[in-house]
Amino acid sequence: MKALIFAAGLGERMRPLTDHTPKPLLRAGGKRLIEWHLEKLAALGIADIVINTSWLASQFPEQLGDGERWGVSIRYSYEGDRPLETGGGMLHALPLIGAEPFVLVNGDVWSDYDFARLPREPAGFAHLVMVDRPAQATQGDFALDADGFVRADGEDRLTYSGIGVYRPQLLDDWRSHSSDAGADETPARFRLAPILRAHMAQGRITGEHHRGRWTDVGTPERLAGLERELAGA
Numbered sequence: 001m002k003a004l005i006f007a008a009g010l011g012e013r014m015r016p017l018t019d020h021t022p023k024p025l026l027r028a029g030g031k032r033l034i035e036w037h038l039e040k041l042a043a044l045g046i047a048d049i050v051i052n053t054s055w056l057a058s059q060f061p062e063q064l065g066d067g068e069r070w071g072v073s074i075r076y077s078y079e080g081d082r083p084l085e086t087g088g089g090m091l092h093a094l095p096l097i098g099a100e101p102f103v104l105v106n107g108d109v110w111s112d113y114d115f116a117r118l119p120r121e122p123a124g125f126a127h128l129v130m131v132d133r134p135a136q137a138t139q140g141d142f143a144l145d146a147d148g149f150v151r152a153d154g155e156d157r158l159t160y161s162g163i164g165v166y167r168p169q170l171l172d173d174w175r176s177h178s179s180d181a182g183a184d185e186t187p188a189r190f191r192l193a194p195i196l197r198a199h200m201a202q203g204r205i206t207g208e209h210h211r212g213r214w215t216d217v218g219t220p221e222r223l224a225g226l227e228r229e230l231a232g233a
Contacts (some may be wrong), residue, residue: 001120002097003046004090005037006162007107008054008083013219015069022056024107026223027064027217031229033217034107035070040072040115046103049074050096054083079187086192087174088182094168106162110226111214118165124204125170126196130158132213141193141208142200150207161214164207170195 010016017026024034027088029149031039034051041049049072053060057078067074077093101122103115111131119127128150133140143154149194173191175183177198182189215226 001046001100001102002048002050003041003103003105004077004088004093004097005032005049005051005105005107006089007060008052008057008079008089009108009109010055010083012222013055014217015227017085017220017223018055019200020056022053022059023217025059026217028110028217028223029228030169033110034064037105038064038067038070038072038074041103041105042072044115047072050077050093051075051107052077052084052089052093054079079166082189084187084189085119085172085180085182087178087180087190087195088188090192091171091174092168092187094171097168099168101165101167104162104164104166108217109162109215110217111161111163111210112212113161113163113210113214115163117208118163120165122167124207127165127207128205128207129161129163129210131161131210133157133159134214134216136216137217142196144207144209146224148206148208149203150196150200150205151201152170158209159216161210163210164214170199213224 007024011023014023025032140157141158141160143151174195177195178190180190217223
């Protein structure tokens with residue numbers, strides 16, 4: 001099994017910290033944010049990891065190298081100077097990932113979620129780890145029903161954690177579900193959420209509710225809060 005770490009974002013809300021450092025390379029708890037993921041993936045036995053890059057892309061191989069220090073192999077999917085959004089970034093990385101299910105992790109989140117709980121073979125096209133809505137996202141993203149299916153609408157909406165398992169087949173017919181202006185560019189630039197919602201209607205997206213610790217490290221204030229939390233752990 002392989003893994004894809006999303007690390008191509010511009011980190012605009014994190015500035016000035018991201019003026020010279022990509023957000024996943026910022027530190028919390030004595031480690032770069034992305035290192036927490038690399039350690040957990042390595043412990044799970046996932047040795048082939050793809051990292052997509054754009055903003056300050058050269059810093060990733062400079063800081064992380066080929067992954068040898070974690071016992072993994074890192075390859076980089078460079079998207080150019082402008083990130084390709086979540087869907088475009090995944091599509092662009094698929095040649096490095098192959099045809100089998102893979103773990104996807106956002107490089108700018110931190111969680112105590114145990115990656116060993118992730119299914120190696122999702123029942124549908126994706127299995128999403130959901131968390132309680134944080135203060136900055138009061139509306140939530142999706143609902144999780146009693147049978148473990150993720151729905152686009154419903155009561156008690158949760159927030160997608162940025163952690164999940166995906167099948168590449170999710171993107172087989174992505175153009176039918178995307179209206180993003182960048183979809184016709186080369187390479188294509190489009191969001192993943194509309195494709196997920198389309199397949200939710202057909203019961204192809206499952207999920208689980210993680211009730212433990214999770215932080216979307218999107219601002220300097222949240223990074224400082226995570227630093228305090230980890231210092232007191």
